[in-house]
Amino acid sequence: xxxxxxxxxxxxxxxxxxxxxxxxxxxxxxxxxxxxxxxxxxxxxxxxxxxxxxxxxxxxxxxxxxxxxxxxxxxxxxxxxxxxxxxxxxxxxxxxxxxxxxxxxxxxxxxxxxxxxxxxxxxxxx
Numbered sequence: 001x002x003x004x005x006x007x008x009x010x011x012x013x014x015x016x017x018x019x020x021x022x023x024x025x026x027x028x029x030x031x032x033x034x035x036x037x038x039x040x041x042x043x044x045x046x047x048x049x050x051x052x053x054x055x056x057x058x059x060x061x062x063x064x065x066x067x068x069x070x071x072x073x074x075x076x077x078x079x080x081x082x083x084x085x086x087x088x089x090x091x092x093x094x095x096x097x098x099x100x101x102x103x104x105x106x107x108x109x110x111x112x113x114x115x116x117x118x119x120x121x122x123x124x125x126x
Contacts, residue, residue, distance in 0.1 A: 044083070045057070045083060045086060045087065046087065048087065054087045057083075057084075057087055058084050058087050058088065061080045061081070061083040061084040061087075062080070062081065062084040064077075064080045065077045065078070065079075065080030065081035065083075065084060066081075068080060069081075069102070069106060074106055074109060075109070077106075078106065078109045078110050078113050079113065081098065081110055082110065082113045082114055082117065085110075085114065086117075095110075098110065
């Protein structure tokens, strides 16, 4: 299940820029801001209005996720990649890159985590 993952940070950085409203967060962004970040399914997210914090957070989470995946810590790695996707300006493009580079079971874990986090956020608001 191991693949070389270190170069993905460079690719990810090229497809993501500072967090702008995008398809991943558009529907639930305002809802999640009312919830504790952990309940929304994400941990330690920066203030999305602070572009500098987001620009620092994204590569840190991406790299940490990659390192954990390389060590076989799949769930922890997926958690950090999910955080990176949450602040990514172009999450669909990042997901395409990850789909091509992650082993299929790990990519499926990532998709499951994203769907679960979005559902949690929507359920907590209703």
